[in-house]
Amino acid sequence: MANIIAILNPKGGAGKTTIALHLSRALKGYGSILMVDTDPQGSARDWAEQGGGASFPIVGVDRAGALKGTIQQLTRGYDWIVIDGAAKLEEMAAHAISIAELVIIPVQPSPLDLWACEALVSQIKQRQVITDGVPTAAFQISRAKKGTKLAGEIRKVVADYELPLLNGNIHDRTIFANSLSSGSTAIDEEPEGQAAFEIRYLVKQIVKGFE
Ligand SMILES: Nc1ncnc2c1ncn2[C@@H]1O[C@H](COP(=O)(O)OP(=O)(O)O)[C@@H](O)[C@H]1O
Ligand SMILES: [Mg+2]
Numbered sequence: 001m002a003n004i005i006a007i008l009n010p011k012g013g014a015g016k017t018t019i020a021l022h023l024s025r026a027l028k029g030y031g032s033i034l035m036v037d038t039d040p041q042g043s044a045r046d047w048a049e050q051g052g053g054a055s056f057p058i059v060g061v062d063r064a065g066a067l068k069g070t071i072q073q074l075t076r077g078y079d080w081i082v083i084d085g086a087a088k089l090e091e092m093a094a095h096a097i098s099i100a101e102l103v104i105i106p107v108q109p110s111p112l113d114l115w116a117c118e119a120l121v122s123q124i125k126q127r128q129v130i131t132d133g134v135p136t137a138a139f140q141i142s143r144a145k146k147g148t149k150l151a152g153e154i155r156k157v158v159a160d161y162e163l164p165l166l167n168g169n170i171h172d173r174t175i176f177a178n179s180l181s182s183g184s185t186a187i188d189e190e191p192e193g194q195a196a197f198e199i200r201y202l203v204k205q206i207v208k209g210f211e
Pocket of ligand 1 (some may be wrong): 009011013014016017019087143144170172174175176177
């Protein structure tokens with residue numbers, strides 16, 4: 001049975017697809033991966049067509065009602081399933097929350113972006129009450145700008161939601177965007193670079209959580 005991780009945030013541009021693709025790529029060191037693209041825009045599937053598809057399979061699910069069934073059929077075939085969430089699709093998010101063991105909420109370090117997560121956080125907490133704390137959920141600072149103090153202040157705002165914040169910020173780095181546009185990842189292009197380091201740090205925390 002696969003470990004199932006959902007990357008969710010109702011806001012477009014939070015970095016969900018960038019993190020989902022990089023996370024999936026980095027998890028290759030820990031077993032077989034399936035990525036599930038729930039975004040009708042299909043950015044992850046576009047990446048696969050650019051050449052990324054050689055790294056791990058990506059299936060698209062465009063109907064919220066089909067998400068669970070698709071994953072249940074495939075869960076025995078993989079060690080990890082990473083769900084790339086879509087903006088605004090609350091029903092899809094609800095299904096993702098109901099099947100995932102871990103939800104990661106990438107959030108840009110701005111109070112406005114955090115406030116936009118309120119409904120998602122309450123959806124997750126309602127589910128946790130029903131299923132004894134499953135899924136675990138945590139925020140991940142995404143697209144942080146170097147040299148700004150905002151990320152540190154944001155940690156205080158996150159505390160109000162009473163969900164953990166993962167250690168280490170994912171910074172705004174051109175390699176994250178540029179590598180994906182050619183069907184690659186920052187990990188393939190610069191395995192020893194800062195971007196790859198940030199992703200590996202995230203993966204270590206995730207893998208530890210599943211041990
Ligand atoms: N850490 C990052 N550094 C630089 N650019 C980023 C980063 N994360 C996301 N982006 C860029 O921001 C835009 C939105 O990111 P994306 O991952 O598609 O967000 P979402 O899936 O939440 O809508 C894309 O153009 C992407 O290339
Ligand atoms: Mg996306």
